[in-house]
Amino acid sequence: MGLLDKLSGWLGLRKKEVNVLCLGLDNSGKTTIINQLKPANHSNHLGPLSEEWKHVSQTQAQEIVPTIGFNIEKFKSSSLSFTVFDMSGQSRYRNLWEHYYKESHAIIFVIDSGDKLRMVVAKEELDTLLNHQDIRSRKIPVLFFANKMDLRDAMSSVKVSQMLCLENIRDKPWHICASNAIKGEGLQQGLDWLQEQIAQSTENNEHMNE
Amino acid sequence: MSDSGSDGGKWLDAHYDPVAGLYTFSSCMDLADLSGDGESRLVVGDLGSGSSGMKLKVYRGTALMSESILLDLPAGLVAFFMDLHEPRIPAVAVASGPCIYVYKNLRPYFKFTLPGLEVNMLEQDVWQQVREGQIDPLTLKEMLESIRKQADVPLSVRSLRFLSLDGSDMDEFVQLHKQQPIRRQTVITCIGTLKKSTADEDGVSCLVIGTESSDVYILDPEAFIILSKMSLPAAPTSMDVTGQFDVEFRITVSCRNGNIYILRRESDKPKYCIELSSHPVGLVRVGKNVVVGCTDESLQGFTQKGKKLWRTVLSAPIITMAAMNLPTRGFQAVLVGLANCEVQLYRDKNLLSTIKTPDVVTSICFGRYGREDGTLIMTTKGGGLMVKILKRTAEFDDRDSTPGPPLAQSVRLNVPKKTKLYVDQTLRERENGLAMHRAFQMDLSHLRLAAAKAYVKALESSLTPMSSSLTEPLKMNAVVQGLGPSFKLTLNVQNTAACRPVMNLAISFLYDESLYRMRSPYMRIPLLVPGLIYPFETFVECTSDKGISDIIKVFILHEGKSSPLLTAHINMPVSEGMTLN
Ligand SMILES: Nc1nc2c(ncn2[C@@H]2O[C@H](COP(=O)(O)OP(=O)(O)OP(=O)(O)O)[C@@H](O)[C@H]2O)c(=O)[nH]1
Numbered sequence: 082m083g084l085l086d087k088l089s090g091w092l093g094l095r096k097k098e099v100n101v102l103c104l105g106l107d108n109s110g111k112t113t114i115i116n117q118l119k120p121a122n123h124s125n126h127l128g129p130l131s132e133e134w135k136h137v138s139q140t141q142a143q144e145i146v147p148t149i150g151f152n153i154e155k156f157k158s159s160s161l162s163f164t165v166f167d168m169s170g171q172s173r174y175r176n177l178w179e180h181y182y183k184e185s186h187a188i189i190f191v192i193d194s195g196d197k198l199r200m201v202v203a204k205e206e207l208d209t210l211l212n213h214q215d216i217r218s219r220k221i222p223v224l225f226f227a228n229k230m231d232l233r234d235a236m237s238s239v240k241v242s243q244m245l246c247l248e249n250i251r252d253k254p255w256h257i258c259a260s261n262a263i264k265g266e267g268l269q270q271g272l273d274w275l276q277e278q279i280a281q282s283t284e285n286n287e288h289m290n291e
Numbered sequence: 292m293s294d295s296g297s298d299g300g301k302w303l304d305a306h307y308d309p310v311a312g313l314y315t316f317s318s319c320m321d322l323a324d325l326s327g328d329g330e331s332r333l334v335v336g337d338l339g340s341g342s343s344g345m346k347l348k349v350y351r352g353t354a355l356m357s358e359s360i361l362l363d364l365p366a367g368l369v370a371f372f373m374d375l376h377e378p379r380i381p382a383v384a385v386a387s388g389p390c391i392y393v394y395k396n397l398r399p400y401f402k403f404t405l406p407g408l409e410v411n412m413l414e415q416d417v418w419q420q421v422r423e424g425q426i427d428p429l430t431l432k433e434m435l436e437s438i439r440k441q442a443d444v445p446l447s448v449r450s451l452r453f454l455s456l457d458g459s460d461m462d463e464f465v466q467l468h469k470q471q472p473i474r475r476q477t478v479i480t481c482i483g484t485l486k487k488s489t490a491d492e493d494g495v496s497c498l499v500i501g502t503e504s505s506d507v508y509i510l511d512p513e514a515f516i517i518l519s520k521m522s523l524p525a526a527p528t529s530m531d532v533t534g535q536f537d538v539e540f541r542i543t544v545s546c547r548n549g550n551i552y553i554l555r556r557e558s559d560k561p562k563y564c565i566e567l568s569s570h571p572v573g574l575v576r577v578g579k580n581v582v583v584g585c586t587d588e589s590l591q592g593f594t595q596k597g598k599k600l601w602r603t604v605l606s607a608p609i610i611t612m613a614a615m616n617l618p619t620r621g622f623q624a625v626l627v628g629l630a631n632c633e634v635q636l637y638r639d640k641n642l643l644s645t646i647k648t649p650d651v652v653t654s655i656c657f658g659r660y661g662r663e664d665g666t667l668i669m670t671t672k673g674g675g676l677m678v679k680i681l682k683r684t685a686e687f688d689d690r691d692s693t694p695g696p697p698l699a700q701s702v703r704l705n706v707p708k709k710t711k712l713y714v715d716q717t718l719r720e721r722e723n724g725l726a727m728h729r730a731f732q733m734d735l736s737h738l739r740l741a742a743a744k745a746y747v748k749a750l751e752s753s754l755t756p757m758s759s760s761l762t763e764p765l766k767m768n769a770v771v772q773g774l775g776p777s778f779k780l781t782l783n784v785q786n787t788a789a790c791r792p793v794m795n796l797a798i799s800f801l802y803d804e805s806l807y808r809m810r811s812p813y814m815r816i817p818l819l820v821p822g823l824i825y826p827f828e829t830f831v832e833c834t835s836d837k838g839i840s841d842i843i844k845v846f847i848l849h850e851g852k853s854s855p856l857l858t859a860h861i862n863m864p865v866s867e868g869m870t871l872n
């Protein structure tokens with residue numbers, strides 16, 4: 082990092098670029114979550130939608146189709162400039178995930194809290210991810226969304242973290258939030274945690290570089 | 292949620308409810324997207340206790356979504372598209388007794404009843420007489436019994452029930468039933484689906500049903516009329532259907548006579564027959580072949596024309612079988628539930644993996660469940676429900692597990708190049724083969740002749756240590772003991788005749804007198820009892836100190852005969868005692 086870059090970084094003139102990988106099984110709500118975070122939805126920074134805008138977001142959510150391969154989305158927060166890789170969760174595309182591990186600075190892992198049956202599949206994919214050579218030794222922050230908390234038979238975020246054995250992740254910062262991607266609930270809280278983690282890790286890195 | 296050892300960690304344990312209260316067979320389970328939301332449900336015809344509690348149950352994920360009462364025991368259940376309406380939601384057909392109950396959106400929609408069978412005329416007459424009050428129940432019983440013995444048309448269920456009653460119940464039964472006409476119904480034993488005209492995944496399907504009356508019917512899915520009727524030599528127990536009704540199809544049916552029949556579109560009679568050595572338990576089609584599980588704990592593969600391909604022996608009796616098709620990975624295999632709490636996966640005759648289960652598995656169903664294509668659903672004897680999901684990374688290696696030629700056999704040996712000499716020799720042999728063979732045969736004959744001559748000479752001059760004489764059959768061997776110059780010579784003489792003793796024999800030695808001195812160069816032999824071995828000992832002194840040895844000849848002689856009976860040559864060892872001195 083050049084001195085100028087650092088300066089502009091400190092002064093907040095140029096936002097730091099971070100790559101976020103959004104993973105999870107198909108139909109878990111990854112695309113829906115990212116759509117909520119995108120600037121087109123101005124309301125997303127304001128938390129849950131106000132009543133009169135609800136129909137807008139809902140029609141948008143209904144347009145979402147299963148992702149093929151992956152999509153790249155960009156959006157900015159107050160301090161960071163995000164590039165999100167919205168990966169397809171279908172089993173035939175899951176082998177694409179690992180090609181993006183190296184470049185990513187954070188991972189968002191989305192779980193459908195209503196899909197009890199496939200919790201083992203989510204766990205299997207998560208374990209494979211955490212044991213991958215490009216992830217294993219890194220202190221990369223992982224944000225979990227226990228999505229679809231609005232469903233009648235949804236499991237609580239505590240139950241989800243139990244079933245995924247998240248307590249076994251000791252060498253990476255992680256956090257789990259219950260969310261409802263359609264209404265945008267719970268997303269901001271998770272994103273705040275992620276920003277904080279990224280800020281911390283860059284600080285650490287800079288210390289190390291000096 | 293652990294990987295169990297023997298299946299090599301290929302399956303994820305998604306769900307196990309040991310007390311789900313689900314009692315069913317593979318034929319009464321199907322997977323279908325019943326809501327049109329891309330999520331497959333599990334539809335089960337639950338047999339309950341076998342006499343009550345029969346239910347149609349639908350599972351979504353790990354939860355029971357709906358259940359409704361079934362009036363009779365289900366014999367089979369299939370989900371199928373009966374029309375072209377949008378959204379594409381399949382109907383469910385449950386076969387029980389002589390009827391098929393069709394459910395749409397899980398609501399009863401239509402009931403189809405099989406046509407009645409021909410009724411015995413005599414039986415009809417008898418009941419007519421009962422109705423008119425001409426005969427009493429006892430006479431009725433007698434008459435029905437005699438009809439049952441002779442008739443080629445079997446009795447109706449009503450008459451059979453009547454015959455099984457005690458005297459006291461007969462009156463009441465007759466009063467209750469006599470007004471109704473007699474009907475004879477068959478029951479459905481198995482059910483399948485057959486695409487009508489397209490092979491599309493969501494194409495309209497006909498129902499194919501097998502009945503106790505040994506018939507197979509194909510039903511039109513919209514009008515529920517019988518499109519085709521075919522006859523079998525025996526009652527079907529399970530079947531597999533492939534193809535399209537309007538184009539070409541093939542129905543493979545296993546029957547209660549232990550045979551498998553293959554029906555084709557052109558004919559209402561079986562086209563091929565597979566005769567099994569024991570009864571079939573399950574039938575699964577894999578590609579173009581049929582895999583049959585038999586009661587003799589074997590799994591057998593046949594072509595679609597009934598030609599036997601292979602047979603493999605299993606470790607326990609087969610309880611149930613199902614196909615494992617994973618089109619996205621081009622994978623096809625057969626799942627076999629065994630009585631020893633194992634579910635084995637076979638590709639052809641090769642065992643790919645074994646799943647151990649806590650209870651005996653009574654039904655298996657593999658396919659898309661929820662949003663997962665590779666889901667294995669099993670129910671157990673104790674009413675449990677088990678769901679396993681095939682790992683995305685699971686691979687089954689097609690190792691030939693049956694003992695056969697060792698692997699080394701197929702390794703190519705590093706054979707050296709042919710030399711010029713080898714090539715020349717080969718050419719020579721090829722050109723002069725006949726001459727070489729003749730020369731060889733001639734030499735061989737010469738050799739044989741020479742051998743025979745020598746043998747005859749030896750016999751004639753009694754040069755052998757065996758006597759061929761018929762009157763004095765003798766055998767002798769000699770042992771030399773000692774280092775020299777003194778040797779002990781023992782001659783063991785045996786009369787090999789069956790019972791006749793030999794008399795008047797003597798032993799004489801011939802030797803170089805400048806070399807050896809013998810204590811008794813002539814000995815008389817006493818009477819030789821047959822069978823016994825007589826040792827005769829004598830001492831030989833070597834008189835030379837030059838370290839040389841010679842042959843001592845032994846003769847067994849008969850008094851009054853000039854030629855010896857036996858001759859033996861003893862190679863004397865070199866005397867070592869002399870040199871020691
Ligand atoms: N009830 C409810 N439905 C949701 C929620 N989030 C997403 N969905 C729905 O879930 C379905 C799948 O959402 P997607 O965003 O396409 O899921 P995805 O993870 O991107 O799926 P793939 O692209 O196939 O990997 C859509 O029909 C969404 O409307 C939620 O919080 N609650």
Ligand SMILES: [Mg+2]
Binds near residue numbers: 147167
């Ligand atoms: Mg998506």
